[in-house]
Amino acid sequence: MNIVVTGGAGFIGSNFVYYLLNNRPSDKVICFDKLTYAGNLETLEPAQSNKNFKFIRGDIANRQDVETLFENEKPDVIVNFAAESHVDRSIEEPELFLKTNIIGTSILLDACKKFGIKRFHQVSTDEVYGDLPLDRPDLFFTEESPLKPSSPYSASKTSADLLAMTNWRSSKVPVTISRCSNNYGPYHHPEKLIPLVITRALNDKSIPVYGTGLNVRDWLYVEDHCSAIDLIIRDGKAGEIYNVGGHNERANIEVVETILHILGKPESLIEYVTDRKGHDLRYAIDPHKIETELGWKPKTKFEEGINKTVSWYLENKDWWQKIISGEYQNYYQKMYGNR
């Protein structure tokens, strides 16, 4: 199969590229990426010599780029990771989120209609369901939970999901959607909590914890997310939504303390800062459907995954030091300077 991975130079997309190259040697993998601040060709360096891999620079929100991609590569499957992905940035500047996440997805769906496709897979997020209260550990997001996004990012992802489902209903574009919880692992951009903590702690810098630190996220090692998507594009049913998560809920402060402990750094680095606006309290996925219908099971528990992740950042300092030395410094100052 010819599989186009949009956003394959980012965190999860690049891990998915490697997952396919390692596990599906008869597939051709075409990464289509705009290379925004979050895309990094160095991440894909080891893939460039693989005869099954090709990189194309392009924008999913540019119709010409997308139609040329379909004409030249004749994809069987599109897996759409391409997105603006950071909640904090979306609260400050929503417009690009609407353009890439909504218009971009719509343009990809139009091309699927025009040129034909065996499967369009939309990589969505548990954030479309909004949040759960902290005092009801019995509640989980199912595929039937109401859509109640809290940020411009999650509103744009919800819109993309609705566009995907309406294209299935009205034009029979064979779409599937996965809604996954928080990922962590190699190649995660240092603007996000786990790599931010690791990279700042290694530089003995303060660790900004929003609000009380008690907000809960449901962490999934990135390779487990990749195996779920791989299964959905092959065995999942068109028109279906699959929640993906592994029951690894942790309060943010626990995550921060765990990382500091692994690195042997003091908790005095922790600095409580002003909360994120509209900060979602708790995410928790019920993965019953993908487990029972497709036989998916995550392999990596949080304790193992976080140790592997910290080791990766220790062994790949060049990768993240380049990222945090450039424009990222201005970003950090703007977001955290007066917090």
Ligand code: NAD
């Ligand atoms: P990321 O920000 O690390 O990577 C996004 C990639 O998309 C980058 O390579 C960027 O260059 C590319 N991109 C951005 N705009 C583009 C455009 N207009 N055209 C083509 N490429 C473009 O994001 P991530 O954390 O890897 O997330 C990937 C996807 O998974 C997103 O759709 C996100 O909503 C979803 N998701 C993420 C998580 C998570 O915990 N990170 C969890 C669930 C779902």
Ligand code: DAU
């Ligand atoms: O749940 C899936 C989502 O997970 C994805 O859809 C998003 O693309 C991805 O970015 C992630 O969103 P979060 O907002 O949960 O991730 P983030 O790493 O930004 O924050 C995780 C938690 O840590 C959140 O409760 C906010 C908090 N936080 C974050 C940062 C960056 C802090 O306390 N301090 C920080 O500096």
